[in-house]
Amino acid sequence: MRILLTGPTGFVGARIMDALPVIPAPSLRGMEESQVRQMVGELEPDVIIHTAALSDIGQCREMPDESYHANVELPLWLVRTGVRTVIFSSDQVYSGLPEPGPYTERQAKPANLYAEHKLEMEQRTLDAAPETVLLRAAWMYDMPRYGCRNRGNFLVNMLRQEEIAFSSTQLRSVTYVREVAAKMEKVLHLPGGVYNFGSENTLSMLDTARWLAETLRLRIRIRDAGPRHDLAMDTGKLKSFGLSFSSVQEGLMQCIRDYSLMEG
Ligand SMILES: NC(=O)c1ccc[n+]([C@@H]2O[C@H](COP(=O)([O-])OP(=O)(O)OC[C@H]3O[C@@H](n4cnc5c(N)ncnc54)[C@H](OP(=O)(O)O)[C@@H]3O)[C@@H](O)[C@H]2O)c1
Numbered sequence: 001m002r003i004l005l006t007g008p009t010g011f012v013g014a015r016i017m018d019a020l021p022v023i024p025a026p027s028l029r030g031m032e033e034s035q036v037r038q039m040v041g042e043l044e045p046d047v048i049i050h051t052a053a054l055s056d057i058g059q060c061r062e063m064p065d066e067s068y069h070a071n072v073e074l075p076l077w078l079v080r081t082g083v084r085t086v087i088f089s090s091d092q093v094y095s096g097l098p099e100p101g102p103y104t105e106r107q108a109k110p111a112n113l114y115a116e117h118k119l120e121m122e123q124r125t126l127d128a129a130p131e132t133v134l135l136r137a138a139w140m141y142d143m144p145r146y147g148c149r150n151r152g153n154f155l156v157n158m159l160r161q162e163e164i165a166f167s168s169t170q171l172r173s174v175t176y177v178r179e180v181a182a183k184m185e186k187v188l189h190l191p192g193g194v195y196n197f198g199s200e201n202t203l204s205m206l207d208t209a210r211w212l213a214e215t216l217r218l219r220i221r222i223r224d225a226g227p228r229h230d231l232a233m234d235t236g237k238l239k240s241f242g243l244s245f246s247s248v249q250e251g252l253m254q255c256i257r258d259y260s261l262m263e264g
Contacts, residue, residue: 007052138198
């Protein structure tokens with residue numbers, strides 16, 4: 001199967017490149033629909049995994065037109081080529097829900113422009129091509145990768161910083177990106193629709209951070225502050241198709257083992 005991967009140099013894309021034989025797409029920045037169509041026509045994929053996006057919430061707020069192009073138009077143009085596409089969405093679509101999580105795929109209420117664009121993208125790509133698979137991905141982590149930009153993530157922030165703040169009331173599905181990458185082959189066979197895609201967590205972010213600090217014997221100071229709204233996801237739908245993630249703690253332990261972070 002010829003799998004075209006967009007965003008191959010990005011955080012998620014680089015890990016998918018390690019996990020699957022894919023054809024890396026060129027940068028899609030600034031492309032028009034005709035150029036997207038031409039690129040897909042030349043590379044002749046059977047399926048597309050789309051990770052390219054403007055994924056920084058602050059940048060999306062500052063550059064709304066660029067966010068719309070990257071996060072709504074590009075994915076829509078990809079599905080309009082007629083090639084079945086798997087697209088990364090985000091747990092941020094739950095950011096404005098007043099009730100506590102875990103949330104199911106039927107719920108959504110974005111509280112920022114990035115999330116608004118992701119939700120519009122989900123709806124428009126599914127309208128245009130119902131076989132499209134939309135993955136509501138959680139906040140993902142890994143150790144830095146040689147030669148790649150590293151803008152920080154839960155694990156790296158914990159290792160780097162002297163003081164950090166997490167909320168004692170926020171549940172969030174923090175997820176090991178290599179587990180995400182390892183699941184992509186099976187994802188290609190999911191029926192079209194929206195799927196919560198990440199680890200389930202019964203610990204608050206504050207307790208998760210405290211647990212990691214204890215496990216790795218970090219001297220970091222952890223304050224109870226920061227965003228309080230839940231972003232925890234119910235992954236029952238994904239499980240009903242035979243795909244399930246480790247818990248947040250199991251995922252972190254796997255990453256710790258993979259990088260021998262507790263040795264020496
Ligand atoms: N990282 C997370 O924790 C997280 C959490 C939830 C959801 N997601 C979603 O998962 C997907 C992958 O995330 P990621 O962290 O891998 O993203 P990323 O590293 O920030 O970006 C992926 C790639 O997108 C391309 N890109 C950047 N700006 C663009 C623009 N304006 N127009 C077109 N392409 C652009 C870049 O490739 P080129 O330089 O080649 O153009 C970049 O390497 C995204 O859809 C993101 O929204 C990520």
